Every structure is written in C-alpha cells, then in structure tokens.
Amino acid sequence: MKSLAELAAIREKMQSKVVIREGNATTRVVVGMATCGIAAGARPVLNAFVDSVNKEALTDKVTVTQTGCIGICQYEPVVEVFEEGKEKVTYVKLDAAKAVEIVEKHLKGGNVVTEYTIGAYEKD
C-alpha cells in the first residue's frame, strides 16, 4: 500500500458490505416468502430489492428481509416497507421491475409508488 487513498478506497468498498452488521438501518423492506409468495415469484422480487438497494448505496439505512405468509395470498408477491416514524406501506403483485422502481422512487426518492400499493388495487 503506497498511499492513504488506496486504504480509503478499500474502506469505502468494504463498508457497504459490513454495515449490515451494525443494525442501524431505519427502513425495513419485508418480502413475503411463504409458499404462496414463492410460487407467485417472490424470489426474483427479493433479489431485485437486494440488488438495487446495493446499487443505490442505501445499505446503511435499508435492510431487506423476508417473512412468512402475510395473509393476503391473492395479492402475492407482497412487500411491506417499514420506515421509522411513518406508516407501513404495503406493495402488492410485484415483480422485479416494479421492485427496482420502488427502490428508486420510494426508498431513495422518498415518494411512495401509490399505484403498486394495496390501496390502489382494492379500489379496482
């Protein structure tokens, strides 16, 4: 190692990878991964969330986890977003592309993607 810059580069690259262990995230994205969810395609949704949260460098404040059956199997894949101090947002009938969009607009931009939420579907 010939310079501090090299050290800083490694540190930056690695920090996003170990930050998950600090448990300081304020936003949780929970993907329903029961049998119904998996059958409806929850896995690619989960992977898309993990991928784009990493790409957008949001790992220090967003964690992506799974959960069991949320109880609304007809709407699977279902994803719930918990933000500290805010109401839970429930997204339904997601796919990988919608997941990427949610990360961009909601998690990064702060605007809930209303058309994918359960409220929008229930009106129909």
Next chain:
Amino acid sequence: MIRSHVLICGGTGCTSSGSLKLQEAMNTELATYGLQDEVKVVLTGCFGLCALGPVMIVYPEGTFYSNVKLEDIHEIVEEHLLKGRPVERLVYHEAKSEDIHHATSLSETTFYKKQKRVALRNCGVINPENIDEYIAMDGYAALGKVLTEMTPDDVIQTILDSGLRGRGGGGFPTGLKWKFASGNRGNVQKYIGCNADEGDPGAFMDRSILEGDPHAVLEAMAIAGYAIGADEGYIYVRAEYPIAIHRLEVAIKQAREYGLLGKDIFGTGFNFDIQLRFGAGAFVCGEETALMTSIEGNRGEPRPRPPFPAVKGLFGQPTVLNNVETYANIPQIILKGVDWFKSMGTEKSKGTKVFALGGKITNTGLVEVPMGTTLREVVEEIGGGIPTGKKFKAAQTGGPSGGCIPASLIDTPIDYDNLIAIGSMMGSGGLIVMDEDTCMVDLARFFLEFTVDESCGKCTPCRVGTRRLLEILDKIIAGNGEMEDLDRLEELSNYIKSASLCGLGQTAPNPVLSTLRYFRDEYVAHIVDKKCPAGVCKSLLQFKIDADKCIGCGMCAKNCPADAIARTDYIAPGHKLASFAIDPKKCVKCGACMEKCKPHAIYKD
C-alpha cells in the same frame, strides 16, 4: 448479491463446542436451497457469552441464537434464511422481542448493557481472517494517520496524555514506557515486543483478541515502532493457542501483501515487520525479561532489572514490550482522541478493562467494562450471578499473582489502585467467582501449588520459599496445623515478596496473604477446631448419617467403594427398616453415598 450475514463465533470456546462443524453444515444447507450467493457465513472472534456457545447472530435482523446444535442448522436455514421466520426456540432468552423480525438489540441485554467494547470492539463483528473487513472498520487508518500527520513525539505524547496503563498486570503507563525507549531514533536497532504469553489460569482475553481482531495488534505494534524508531517486532504467543497463531499468521501475510507491513509503508519511508515466536507455556515467560530471554533462544529465565527493556531489552537493544490488550486500545486512541479515551474510567485508571469471568458464575465468558465498574455490577448483573443460588463469598482477581476480594468489598470500583489497596491486583484480568462451597485455605493452596510448579528455580526465595509455604498449608489442611503456622506463613510470604528476582516470586504469596487477611477465621477453624467450614478439606471431614432421617434403603452401602457403610440395629420412629452408619476408619470420603441418598440423611461434619 448478499442480503444476509450469519456470524458464527469461531473463538476457542465455541470452536470446542463445535462451531466449525456448524459453519460447514450451514454452507452445505445454504447450497441445498440455492442461497449460497445471498447469505454470507462469517466465522468471527469471541462474542463473550462463552457459557452459551456455540453462538451465532443473523443479520440484518440481528437475531442472536445460542446453544446451537448441528441438527438445528437445517431449521435455521429453511425457516429463517429461506422463509424469513426466525427460529424462536433458539433465540437467546434475553434477546427475544415481540417483533421477531426485529430482534432486541444485543446491546440491550443485561450481559452487554453495561459493557463498553473498546479492545473487543471487532471481536464477534468481523472475520479476523479478512483484512478488508478490518479496514472497513477503520482498520490501519490510525497507522496512516501517525505516519502522515504526526511526529513520533506526538504519538508518544498522545499515548501519555491518554493515561493508558499496561493491561498485562502491572499497570505501568504505556506512554512512559515508549518515551524511555524513544531516544536516539534511527541510530540504534530497537524492537517492539508483544506479550501474548497469557499464563494466568482462567484468563483468556488476550487469546480472544488475537483470535477475533489480530490486525488491531499488528497495527498498534507498527505505531509503537514508528513512535520509538523500531523496524522489527516480535509477538510471543503460547503454542497452546493454535487458533490465535493461525489467525496471526494469516493476518501478517495479508498485511504484508497489502504493504501495511514491510518496507516503505504508505510511501512514507517507514519500515516495519513482525515475526511470531511460540512459547512453550511456562508461566514465568509472561515476565518481560524471561520472555525476551526466551525469544533470544535461551531458557526462559528472568534477569534483574534495571537495566529495563527500554534501555537494554531484546538482543541487548532498547525494546518496548506491551500486552495484547494494551495494543488493542492504541489505534482507537489515535483515531478517536485522548479526550474520548479519558472520558472512560476513573481518575488514575482510564479506559476499559476486559475480564474473563469464570468459576461459580452463570455467564462464563469475556466482558469489557469501563474502569471503575464495581465488582457487584460485573458479578451480579453482567455475570448473571451465581447459578447455584448460593451466596457470593469472594472473587479472585489476578490469578496466582493476585488476591481475593471478599463479599464485604463487592462494591469496590475496580481499578488498578483500588485493587492494590485491598491486597489484590488487576493482573491480566482473570476473575474467578467463588461461592460458600469454596474453602479459602484450599484456594490459597491451589494457587500456590501452581506457582511452585511454575517457579523457574533461578532464585532461592521463590524456588524454596514457595515450596515451604505450600508445606505449611498442606499441614494445616491435613489437620496438623498450629497457630504459630499463621505467623510463619506471613513472615515467609513477606520475605519471598521482597527478595524474589521477578514478578512471579514477588507476587506468589499474594493468595496466601489475602486469604489470611480476609478469611483468617477459616484458617483458625482448620487449626483449632480441626474443621473445614466449607466442607472441602477431606482430612478434616467426616461423613455421617442422620439415623432419624435414614429410611434404610441401603443405596449408600451399595455405592460405597470402600465397604464402609453397614446397617445398624436402630430403627427410627416411623421407619420400617434399620438405619445405616458409616465407619470413619474405612471411609475414603469420596462422597458417593451422599449423592445417592434420596432423603438427604448424609451430611459432612
């Protein structure tokens, strides 16, 4: 892309309860479910809660699993990692919460709440065999800072100002040690030494730091090298610590590959490299002059001081020798500053101290608390108290060189000076808890037997004196003691303390003196009443059967290996069978009868 980390403890405690097999099984199961690219399994250093091992923690939820068995792995992978349902039955009881997806943070549990992890900050958090993870935690940033922004004298002044004192036992100010060795930089060959010869039975904090965060020690040694003008370092580690040695070897190799050890570090022209030397486990080699003699390839024997190592140390050259835990504090003092460090601790003892809790305590393991925490907080709160529900009698600090702290002093804030004042010492930080079932005379004898074995034999007061002490204790324990023996013990102890060559002899009588100071009545009971109040010393015990409680079942007689128990003619009122009695002449005092007796009719007298 990784979405979850499983941190499995790879410290010696959890390794011996099978954590490496868990890791293997975890990887196999993950592959079965195709999760190997989503879940990362990391083997870390010690979490501290060794009593509950093997332990693991799953992020991002922070779910803490304890006492995990091989057959549990399948369930953890299928339920938690695949379906997202933490396996509640395996969650550490204190870390359970209403919302299973958001575990109670470990730092909220009674075991961790009062702890302050400085030296242990990366233990149980990073993979010690991956230098990148250490760098992610600001690793080697302190070395970068001193090499590019500070003069060697600045570094020494910082360590001096921080008030850091040696964590190996003596508590000598680290900065002062560095200052003494700092003269004539660049003109003489100097060395940096790391004392990792943790000899105190019951202490394992140095091992855990080396196993959990080896780079912190390497980085600190390089900083010390820059401060005094040394370009070579030696780590003297006991061969009994194979995991620590392996991780050190890996760490040194990685640091060399990155150019963080070797020539021209960070392009500043500073050179520093480190070699390992293995100790064969002699207690005396923890003494600095004996340790250096051993590194030089000679028999590990101490030599008189002065000259101190700072003047004439390894290979006759100026040397700074610090303990592992001391080093682990240094990079953070450099990065976070003197004020941060001084905000922890007491007036004369700054920072934190790691203790290895052992003996009669629920949470056997490793804890790190600010100096000045009371013994009560450590034992009753963090340690979880005494598992048998018996009363706390005393705690031994400093191992064979230290002394006991009786229950009456349990509220003493622990720091270097307080412990010396009450006749004990910090030592390296072993803390052995004793309840009412411990005989203090027997305890003194236990530690003395250890020092008699470990005395190197070079000086007479230690070699002969400790053996005579042991003989007097044996005599008392056998029931042949006289009151004059107590004076002899004290007189001889003081001679040994003042006349021995090195720290081993100078501290060897401490267990005798401190037990005499606080538990003299127990010695008197052994000598005058010929009784052992704790019921430990066999020569002074008699096993007896309470004839009125005995139901005459005969289990005692069946289990007696010496045929010392026979039926009598006496039938207690209300019983159908005649009671049994023990023949004291035949009894070997093994206690087998007492264990088998259902109505608890057998007692020690």
